[in-house]
Amino acid sequence: MSVVIRACRALAGHVLGVPAALAELAFLILAGPFLLVPRARPGVLAGAVRLVDAEVVRLRLFGGVEVSGYDGRRALRYLARRWPIGVLGGLVLTLLVFGAGLGVQLAWQWGRGRPFDDMEPTAFLVLYILVGGLVLLFLEIMGFIGLVALERRVARLALGPSPTELLEHRITELAETRAGIVAAVDQERRRIERDLHDGVQQRLVALAMLIGRARRGRSPELLGELLRQAHDEAQEALGDLRDVAWRVYPTGLDSLGLRDALATVAERAGVPVTVRYGLGERPATQVETAVYFVVCEAVTNAAKHAGARAVTVEILKEGAVIIVRTRDDGCGGADPAGGGLSGLARRVAALDGRFRVDSPTGGPTTITAELPCG
Incomplete structure (x- = not known):
């Protein structure tokens, strides 16, 4: 179902792209002479940006293409490259509509038992037209898919970031990531130090104090109680140390x-x-x-x-x-x-x-x- 929805969206976007291509061609024809006038050139570039803004909305809604960061010159270059694709798409859609209409009319006439253009519906003729129609339909669909892919590629190349901009963005991203890794390592070290200081170290101090009291004790009952408490503290310290080691890196992940x-x-x-x-x-x-x-x-x-x-x-x-x-x-x-x-x-x-x-x-x-x- 999602494939059908995507195909319908692409078809709708392509249909809307045909009048847009005609408008872009008219704009280029009318605005071309004004590019030679320095005072009029900014207005022409601004108009090209507005047209491309509308194109970007169409591409985003129906083609799934995300572009940004273009200026007037790049917008003008995109319009010059894009209008032939739109006009060619209009021709493909016209042939598709004409062929579908002809096929419906032929089936309607023959279904009512009437000849079409003096052609009687013999078995060979029906098979010939059916196979030819399927082949033409396949070619129409493949042409439509190719035009959609070509339009997306032109949009990305003309309006998207250039290879130099992509490289600069990647370098900046890597620098930020490297700084973030260093910060994350330092933060993790501080957390480990805090866990050791507030958890394991405090329990070891308590354990040492209990053992010291047990060494100085004289009463067997008190000695037994202190040893029990020391044993409990040792178990708790081992548990805390195990938790800290697990948070640093769980050995079970490898094994x-x-x-x-x-x-x-x-x-x-x-x-x-x-x-x-x-x-x-x-x-x-x-x-x-x-x-x-x-x-x-x-x-x-x-x-x-x-x-x-x-x-x-x-x-x-x-x-x-x-x-x-x-x-x-x-x-x-x-x-x-x-x-x-x-x-x-x-x-x-x-x-x-x-x-x-x-x-x-x-x-x-x-x-x-x-x-x-x-």
């Missing part, structure tokens, strides 16, 4: 795989977590690690800060992109610029992925990461 590592996250979450795992094979190591930390951070935020009662994690693959989507029923209001989420955004950006947070006040919160895995 067990992503599915089992996420199952462990769900078990330790403190809230019901439903994991829908739709990957047929293990992704690359860096992608697998990013997926794990996205899910881990989202589940932790839902349990600790959002007051969620349930979390749903969905992991699937669409083409060459792995999509990770977590959704909770908490209070919402998550800040994408916060420490944990911003670190995830930088981690995903480092892999040329996209990261989105949708968390209106009152919930629900949806966190989506798209990671290329090609």
Whole structure:
């Protein structure tokens, strides 16, 4: 059904493009002499931009083409390249309508038992016309598809960013990503230091104090109680240290795989977590690690800060992109610029992925990461 909808949208856009091409041709003919007049040239370029603005709306609605950042000169060049495509599309549509009308008229006459242009409906003639009509229809459809592809390519080349602009944008993006990675590493180090200082270190201090009291104690009952408390503190310290090590990098991710590592996250979450795992094979190591930390951070935020009662994690693959989507029923209001989420955004950006947070006040919160895995 989606293929039919896309085809109908492309056909509608192409039909609208025919009168637009005629208007563009008229504009070029009328405005051509004024380009030689310096004072009139800015007005001509402004008119070209307005025409292209209308074309961009049509391309965005019916062709799925996104372009921006063009000036008057580039708009004028696009109009000069685009109008022949529109006129040719009009001819293709005219032939299609003419052929369809002729076929309907022929079928109507023969269906009523009357000859058409002195032609009697013999079996050979019906078969000949049917096969010829199907061949012509196929050629019309292929020509239409080629025109749509050509129009999109011309729009991207004429109105989209140039190779130099793309390269500059890529360099800027890489520089920002590198700075973000450094910031994320520093932020993670500070969090590890805070976890060690506030958790493991405090428990080890308490353990040392209990052991010291036990060494100085004289009462067997007091000694037994102090040793029991020291044993409990040691167990708690080991648990905290295990949690810190797990947050740094889960060893189970290498040995067990992503599915089992996420199952462990769900078990330790403190809230019901439903994991829908739709990957047929293990992704690359860096992608697998990013997926794990996205899910881990989202589940932790839902349990600790959002007051969620349930979390749903969905992991699937669409083409060459792995999509990770977590959704909770908490209070919402998550800040994408916060420490944990911003670190995830930088981690995903480092892999040329996209990261989105949708968390209106009152919930629900949806966190989506798209990671290329090609």
